[in-house]
Structure formats: structure tokens, C-alpha cells
Amino acid sequence: xxxxxxxxxxxxxxxxxxxxxxxxxxxxxxxxxxxxxxxxxxxxxxxxxxxxxxxxxxxxxxxxxxxxxxxxxxxxxxxxxxxxxxxxxxxxxxxxxxxxxxxxxxxxxxxxxxxxxxxxxxxxxxxxxxxxxxxxxxxxxxxxxxxxxxxxxxxxxxxxxxxxxxxxxxxxxxxxxxxxxxxxxxxxxxxxxxxxxxxxxxxxxxxxxxxxxxxxxxxxxxxxxxxxxxxxxxxxxxxx
Amino acid sequence: xxxxxxxxxxxxxxxxxxxxxxxxxxxxxxxxxxxxxxxxxxxxxxxxxxxxxxxxxxxxxxxxxxxxxxxxxxxxxxxxxxxxxxxxxxxxxxxxxxxxxxxxxxxxxxxxxxxxxxxxxxxxxxxxxxxxxxxxxxxxxxxxxxxxxxxxxxxxxxxxxxxxxxxxxxxxxxxxxxxxxxxxxxxxxxxxxxxxxxxxxxxxxxxxxxxxxxxxxxxxxxxxxxxxxxxxxxxxxxxx
Numbered sequence: 513x514x515x516x517x518x519x520x521x522x523x524x525x526x527x528x529x530x531x532x533x534x535x536x537x538x539x540x541x542x543x544x545x546x547x548x549x550x551x552x553x554x555x556x557x558x559x560x561x562x563x564x565x566x567x568x569x570x571x572x573x574x575x576x577x578x579x580x581x582x583x584x585x586x587x588x589x590x591x592x593x594x595x596x597x598x599x600x601x602x603x604x605x606x607x608x609x610x611x612x613x614x615x616x617x618x619x620x621x622x623x624x625x626x627x628x629x630x631x632x633x634x635x636x637x638x639x640x641x642x643x644x645x646x647x648x649x650x651x652x653x654x655x656x657x658x659x660x661x662x663x664x665x666x667x668x669x670x671x672x673x674x675x676x677x678x679x680x681x682x683x684x685x686x687x688x689x690x691x692x693x694x695x696x697x698x699x700x701x702x703x704x705x706x707x708x709x710x711x712x713x714x715x716x717x718x719x720x721x722x723x724x725x726x727x728x729x730x731x732x733x734x735x736x737x738x739x740x741x742x743x744x745x746x747x748x749x750x751x752x
Numbered sequence: 753x754x755x756x757x758x759x760x761x762x763x764x765x766x767x768x769x770x771x772x773x774x775x776x777x778x779x780x781x782x783x784x785x786x787x788x789x790x791x792x793x794x795x796x797x798x799x800x801x802x803x804x805x806x807x808x809x810x811x812x813x814x815x816x817x818x819x820x821x822x823x824x825x826x827x828x829x830x831x832x833x834x835x836x837x838x839x840x841x842x843x844x845x846x847x848x849x850x851x852x853x854x855x856x857x858x859x860x861x862x863x864x865x866x867x868x869x870x871x872x873x874x875x876x877x878x879x880x881x882x883x884x885x886x887x888x889x890x891x892x893x894x895x896x897x898x899x900x901x902x903x904x905x906x907x908x909x910x911x912x913x914x915x916x917x918x919x920x921x922x923x924x925x926x927x928x929x930x931x932x933x934x935x936x937x938x939x940x941x942x943x944x945x946x947x948x949x950x951x952x953x954x955x956x957x958x959x960x961x962x963x964x965x966x967x968x969x970x971x972x973x974x975x976x977x978x979x980x981x982x983x984x985x986x987x988x989x990x991x992x
Contacts, residue, residue: 569809570809570856571852571855571856571859572852572853572856575852604921605874605914605919605920605921606870606871606873606874606915606920606921606922607874607921607922608921611867611870611871611874611921612811612812612815612867612868612871613812615811615867616810616811616812619811619859619863623859627851627852627855627899627900627903628852630846630851630899631846631851631852633846634845634846634847634851651910653913654910654913654914654916654917654920655910655914656914656915656917656918656919656920656921657919659867659870659911659914659915659920659921660867662910662914663867663907663908663910663911663914664907666906666907666909666910667903667904667906667907667910668903669906670891670894670895670902670903670906670907671899671903673893673894674845674894674895674896674899674902674903675846675896675899676894677894677896678896679845679896679897680845680846680894680896680899681844681845681846681847681848681851681896681899682846682847
């Protein structure tokens, strides 16, 4: 059903809204009649509002900039959902020459965005709203070939577990989830893994559908277990 | 046996060697006839050599400074053990005003030191040597009241799991462990928790003894389980 409507379906903030997955999510929710805000290093013209991040060297400064930007976008409104799909991948064992640089990249890309998203949820999410962060299925096990990446994603899993506790600081009845996508079918992943079997990869649009099911509360979740919402999209509310 | 000897018992690097626990460990190994190097923000005069860290704002710069310093101390020698007890504590849920600042502190104090220690182990540890990092028993569960701290310690646990894999980048047969001390009886902890029952806290010297048992391979460890080496000192080689 694609009937036009002037009623606002809800307000969602997509953190990483200019990335391959994020842009798909922005477009998807917009089509569904949502107000969509985006946070990224560049603006997404499809979003109703943008916070463009210029502070790149300090977590504390970056958070200040983003909180002020979101406050400006929302005025007194609250958000139904914050969907954080910011992040990136970088590999290497402890013996790799770029181990530390790549670990630093994972920290600033995935850990900073996750804790700032948690702070935004504390400040701007409605009671009963949804926060999703992006973990990694791989991080449930050791990741010797991509130590920094696995370590940071394990930290994100722990963050979600703490946020899921009533004393974690989110608004009343808010819900924190980790999504654990397998390899996404993005242009960047095709560039770096040209010989992989792309038919086994997860199309970006199922990500949007998965998140919409979660936002609407239509995805039955079993606490503490993995929940496969749509093919290739694993969601856990208490990562194990 | 405390017979004096001129033979060097071994070479150990204590990361955080000027802190309350670190200084105790430096002193302990020195008394046992070891060459002891210390890394910290200030020199420990009891150590045979020091790397004083001045770079505080960039992980990549800090690692360069420390690697150069350790290389200068060791010349061509290798280390029997690297014991990382650097780190600190900071609390707060996502609703706390200082949530982001305290999370940043935990990242720079505990995560940076842990990954740099892993890199040092890759570069300077002997085959069959020992790396210990400091985790936290609390981080096995959600930590809603100290989210950043628990998240970073969960990351350290994952780091140890990856380093324990043969492809993790440590020298051949090297061993990576996490120590999970309960509350340590330090002056700082007494200052912040004056009303706690201090008789249940772990004395610092049992930490030194615990680490010495580990360094000498005299502590029987069961992989994947918690191993209580000495009262109050839990060691896991695969944090769970």
C-alpha cells in the first residue's frame, strides 16, 4: 500500500545515514511517511534533517556537536527510534603493522558512534522507544585476524546488555537491541571481496525491512537468544 | 628461598608500573632477581628502566612513543612477561551527565593500554612468554551503573580470546591471560569507598604473588574456566 498521507508515521534518527545501509534505511522510512533525521560525515539530501559531524578527533567534542545538532533538529519533539548503522571494518592480528591504527579506526567508527547513540537515546528517545546498535556475529567468537574489529563489536554487545537493564539510563520502557548482520551487499564489500559468492550476501533492503519490523514491534523477540527476523538479519536483544 | 644471586631471573615489563598495584609488582619481581621495566605516566625509580608516556591524545602516537621507548630499554633482549595493570574506573549510566567523558576515560586508560600491551607482546615477548591484561569480573554481566567501564573490560576480555588464538599475532607458544581482580585494597579505593568492608578486599601483594605463579607457569590453569589462583585473584585464559 502506498497511499499518500499527511499524518506523520513517526520520527526516526539514522546514525550513519549517508552510508550504503544507512541511506537505504533513510529512504525506506521516508517512503513510509516517517520524519527522518540523519547523522553522518556528509549530509543525506533525502533526510528531513541532517547533523553533519565535523569533530573527528575527540569523543567528548564529537558528542557535544551531535547532541547540539540533534537538539536543533528536534526542537521539543522526541524520537520513536534511533537506528545506529555507523561503523566500518578493519582487520589485522597483533602482528600486523597496522594493528594499532586499524584498532583506532574501529574504536572511533564503531565504538564512538554506539556510545553517542546511547547518549542520544537517553536524551531524545520517547518512553518505549527503540535504539538499535550494530554488532557483529563474528564477535561472539575470537577474531584473531581482525582483533580490533571483534574487540570493539564485543564492546557494543556489552553496551546493549547494559542499556537493556532498567538502570541503564534509557527512557522508561525503551528497548535496546543489537543487530548482527552478516556480510552486506554493499559496493564497498563487492570492491574488497570481488571473488566472494555475492548471492549469499544480505541485500540492503532487507535491513530496512528488518528495522521497520523492529520499530513497529512486529518482530517477536526471545530475550537472550538470537532472533532471525529476516534472512541474513540476526537480532539479539541480549547478545550472548 | 631468598639466596642472593647475580644471575638474571628474567625480564618483565610492568605496564602501569607506577600505580598502586603496578608499583607492588615492580618491587616484587625486583626482589626476586628480575630485570623490571615500567611503563607509566611517571617513572618508577624502583624499576631498572622506564618508559614515561607523554602522548595522551592519540592511540597511534602513544603506541609509537611506547614502542620506541621499550625498544630503547631492551636493545636486542626479549621479555619473559608483559604484565599490564594500567587502567582505571569511571562510572555512570547513559543518563549520567559524565557518561561520555567517563567512557572516553575508560577507553584511553584501559583499552589503549591493553592493545598497546598486545602489540608490545607481538614485538618483544619471547617465544613461550606471558602477556597478562586486566579485565573485570563485573564485565561478564551487564554493568548499567558503569556502562563505559564494563564495555571496555568486555572488550579486553575479547582481546585476550583473540590473542589466545594461534593466529592472533603473538610469538610462538606465547600465552595471553586476563586477570579479573575483585576490589583491590588501594589508597584510592579506600578514599572513594571509606565505608566498605576493607577486610574483604584483595591485598596488593597477593596480586604480585599471583602474577609470579603465572609467570613461572606454576599455576595450573583450566582453559575456558575461571581459575582462582590465590584468594581474590581470578584468572581466566579464555574469559567467559
